[in-house]
Amino acid sequence: xxxxxxxxxxxxxxxxxxxxxxxxxxxxxxxxxxxxxxxxxxxxxxxxxxxxxxxxxxxxxxxxxxxxxxxxxxxxxxxxxxxxxxxxxxxxxxxxxxxxxxxxxxxxxxxxxxxxxxxxxxxxxxxxxxxxxxxxxxxxxxxxxxxxxxxxxxxxxxxxxxxxxxxxxxxxxxxxxxxxxxxxxxxxxxxxxxxxxxxxxxxxxxxxxxxxxxxxxxxxxxxxxxxxxxxxxxxxxxxxxxxxxxxxxxxxxxxxxxxxxxxxxxxxxxxxxxxxxxxxxxxxxxxxxxxxxxxxxxxxxxxxxxxxxxxxxxxxxxxxxxxxxxxxxxxxxxxxxxxxxxxxxxxxxxxxxxxxxxxxxxxxxxxxxxxxxxxxxxxxxxxxxxxxxxxxxxxxxxxxxxxxxxxxxxxxxxxxxxxxxxxxxxxxxxxxxxxxxxxxxxxxxxxxxxxxxxxxxxxxxxxxxxx
Amino acid sequence: xxxxxxxxxxxxxxxxxxxxxxxxxxxxxxxxxxxxxxxxxxxxxxxxxxxxxxxxxxxxxxxxxxxxxxxxxxxxxxxxxxxxxxxxxxxxxxxxxxxxxxxxxxxxxxxxxxxxxxxxxxxxxxxxxxxxxxxxxxxxxxxxxxxxxxxxxxxxxxxxxxxxxxxxxxxxxxxxxxxxxxxxxxxxxxxxxxxxxxxxxxxxxxxxxxxxxxxxxxxxxxxxxxxxxxxxxxxxxxxxxxxxxxxxxxxxxxxxxxxxxxxxxxxxxxxxxxxxxxxxxxxxxxxxxxxxxxxxxxxxxxxxxxxxxxxxxxxxxxxxxxxxxxxxxxxxxxxxxxxxxxxxxxxxxxxxxxxxxxxxxxxxxxxxxxxxxxxxxxxx
Numbered sequence: 050x051x052x053x054x055x056x057x058x059x060x061x062x063x064x065x066x067x068x069x070x071x072x073x074x075x076x077x078x079x080x081x082x083x084x085x086x087x088x089x090x091x092x093x094x095x096x097x098x099x100x101x102x103x104x105x106x107x108x109x110x111x112x113x114x115x116x117x118x119x120x121x122x123x124x125x126x127x128x129x130x131x132x133x134x135x136x137x138x139x140x141x142x143x144x145x146x147x148x149x150x151x152x153x154x155x156x157x158x159x160x161x162x163x164x165x166x167x168x169x170x171x172x173x174x175x176x177x178x179x180x181x182x183x184x185x186x187x188x189x190x191x192x193x194x195x196x197x198x199x200x201x202x203x204x205x206x207x208x209x210x211x212x213x214x215x216x217x218x219x220x221x222x223x224x225x226x227x228x229x230x231x232x233x234x235x236x237x238x239x240x241x242x243x244x245x246x247x248x249x250x251x252x253x254x255x256x257x258x259x260x261x262x263x264x265x266x267x268x269x270x271x272x273x274x275x276x277x278x279x280x281x282x283x284x285x286x287x288x289x290x291x292x293x294x295x296x297x298x299x300x301x302x303x304x305x306x307x308x309x310x311x312x313x314x315x316x317x318x319x320x321x322x323x324x325x326x327x328x329x330x331x332x333x334x335x336x337x338x339x340x341x342x343x344x345x346x347x348x349x350x351x352x353x354x355x356x357x358x359x360x361x362x363x364x365x366x367x368x369x370x371x372x373x374x375x376x377x378x379x380x381x382x383x384x385x386x387x388x389x390x391x392x393x394x395x396x397x398x399x400x401x402x403x404x405x406x407x408x409x410x411x412x413x414x415x416x417x418x419x420x421x422x423x424x425x426x427x428x429x430x431x432x433x434x435x436x437x438x439x440x441x442x443x444x445x446x447x448x449x450x451x452x453x454x455x456x457x458x459x460x461x462x463x464x465x466x467x468x469x470x471x472x473x474x475x476x477x478x479x480x481x482x483x484x485x486x487x488x489x490x491x492x493x494x495x496x497x498x499x500x501x502x503x504x505x506x507x508x509x510x511x512x513x514x515x516x
Numbered sequence: 517x518x519x520x521x522x523x524x525x526x527x528x529x530x531x532x533x534x535x536x537x538x539x540x541x542x543x544x545x546x547x548x549x550x551x552x553x554x555x556x557x558x559x560x561x562x563x564x565x566x567x568x569x570x571x572x573x574x575x576x577x578x579x580x581x582x583x584x585x586x587x588x589x590x591x592x593x594x595x596x597x598x599x600x601x602x603x604x605x606x607x608x609x610x611x612x613x614x615x616x617x618x619x620x621x622x623x624x625x626x627x628x629x630x631x632x633x634x635x636x637x638x639x640x641x642x643x644x645x646x647x648x649x650x651x652x653x654x655x656x657x658x659x660x661x662x663x664x665x666x667x668x669x670x671x672x673x674x675x676x677x678x679x680x681x682x683x684x685x686x687x688x689x690x691x692x693x694x695x696x697x698x699x700x701x702x703x704x705x706x707x708x709x710x711x712x713x714x715x716x717x718x719x720x721x722x723x724x725x726x727x728x729x730x731x732x733x734x735x736x737x738x739x740x741x742x743x744x745x746x747x748x749x750x751x752x753x754x755x756x757x758x759x760x761x762x763x764x765x766x767x768x769x770x771x772x773x774x775x776x777x778x779x780x781x782x783x784x785x786x787x788x789x790x791x792x793x794x795x796x797x798x799x800x801x802x803x804x805x806x807x808x809x810x811x812x813x814x815x816x817x818x819x820x821x822x823x824x825x826x827x828x829x830x831x832x833x834x835x836x837x838x839x840x841x842x843x844x845x846x847x848x849x850x851x852x853x854x855x856x857x858x859x860x861x862x863x864x865x866x867x868x869x870x871x872x873x874x875x876x877x878x879x880x881x882x883x884x885x886x887x888x889x890x891x892x893x894x895x896x
Contacts, residue, residue, distance in 0.1 A: 139789065139791065141779075141788045141789075142786075142788065147791060156791065324786055324788075447668075447672075450551075451551065453551075454551060457553075457558060457559075457664040458664065458665075458668065460767075463814075463815065464814070465743060465812075465814055467814070467815070494817075496815040496816060496817045497789055497815075497816055498813055498815075498816070501812050502812065502813050503809065503810050503811060503812055503813065504742070504798045504801055504802060504808050504809060504810075504811050504813060505798075505802065505808075505809035505810055507791070507794060507795050507798040507813060508795060508798035508799045508801075508802050508809075509795075510791060510792075510795040511791070511792045511795045511796075514792050514793070514795060514796050515796065516758060516759055516796055516800070
């Protein structure tokens, strides 16, 4: 790319709500900003295709989705350099990034970096999850947002979390037949979440919305089964039916498509390879970077904004994006302390308000240990290297007592997905088997490149360097 | 806790030594500051290479090669070893001549394992190689293993024979008390008659506790591995003109090494890939295998290792303390030597001498070298 420079004052990685807000804020205040994003258009996962989507489909996606257009509009006008379809495969503590753009590799250094990589769906292995016809709900939603593709033979939705409900509602409005909504949330959670309800009521519009979705689904006759256990995809290579236990009874539903969702967790790969310290969040059941109030990590000049720093949702991500930009500008010397405080006041207030709902949601939709710890030995945990839960438990029994040792021995996590699919499950399995906490067991050490990079692309870098 | 021999460092050298001692009914405790094989031992390229070793290492390497071929008898596992040979490719006449000189040197020392092959034999063995090469030096008995599997096999066997292993037990102080070593750690004190330093990148620190200064330089050689490819090559490939080690593993992935160093922060145990040097590494690969242009790199990593100024290890008794021994500084090519090093140390400890010539590896050679001879940087 002709106009990609080797250095920027601020690099923003990701163009979802956090990245867009960070870049817009910083560029409007005069900083030289570059935004690198995997997708071809701004919006992130939540506001995917927001600029190009037909009006009818935008309406089917709901009113929240339209917020993306305002954010993207402001971003387009702000003067930040925008590099779409750009993958960041490396980031180090000196804030040097490795990128691939239009098939070529580049390296760029920045004084400040805001990682706004968002969330990934929590990978939860269960029997049959690797069959063709089993997909993540998020992938189903992407097909719908980007291409208007919906399952024409109907769908079974299963799992836990607000997105599952939202997707069911979106499908309903798009005319898709939802054969059943299987709620795997343990009923016990409702009791545990109760004490957190009063605070959640401060952000009551989220609750209202959720209840509205439920009401409309019920009115439309969508079967919703609660407290479902032992989810299992059945079929030879291709999904034919879904079996499960409901109210103590074994049941089965014929379907060629099962969309599952178990909540979202921060996408931490970049912050990890940069050396940022991470902590285990037992409420969200995920690892997240340790952040200060501005999103600053343990590595100087690297900030994380949005769901990549802990799940808070799209609106909260916007605020976090602006806060991180203000802090970056302060670190660059472009803002003094007083200006930073003044400009950040409302975002800090609004972000607190946005987060009122989270503790309730986290308790309400908390995934059961049975699912996290992959109780069935035959279940594949690492689909790239084909390692089962049983093989992982055997490695632990041989004395390999942390995630990395298990990985070395079994190759679990050494495949093409770089452990994205299995890291969480392995941590939980090892923790359960050893009686340690997930924090003690640890997470795989990240091994760059975290995005695809070919030998030819790497060979094209630093042509002046010789042996 | 009291034992006969206390070994600092739970890598391959430490467990190999412990295993040999245990086979001779000697009590051993192995301490490691991290988990077993966390650093160089667990994550190296796994080369079983006699080819192109420093002349001082050749006698050891030849014995080690024989031990690797029968490694199952020693550790009840073949450690995923394969012996398709290793070649060192010459890309022009000048390089081929330097390899011929090397082969002549090895023959003059009385060894026959390295031979020169011409273009025809080279392309018969390596049809996938770019067509411009002139010939190669080959050691047909060489190969590779899987380091972490080897480490586990040595560790398991040693423990089976009674060796005690303490992970996450960092040595804090070492004190000589009468005829005994007293080693304190956060997890308690260990007492032993003999102390062995196999602490890899941290061995200089342990030697310092014995009053011995060594010019050890920690470094973290980088490696890359590709996606799985259809089988296209058998021997391990190096090159006279490139820092490169290249092999296709049993699962189809290609492992690329070459001792290019990562940026290392030893105090925080952090390594960062040096893409500038890995780009050179990628260019070396594509010079020899241009068809790999679009192959995806899946992972890169670096393991912390100890380098000596002359790139050969320290093996032998301490010159400042009684009943203390060293084996470290293998300078990124220790994997192949590990079985024989364990045997040598066990002989030094129990028989007071080794059957193999280890004088070139003595720890005080740098003090001597400082007075004139600085040693060659890389052989040849």
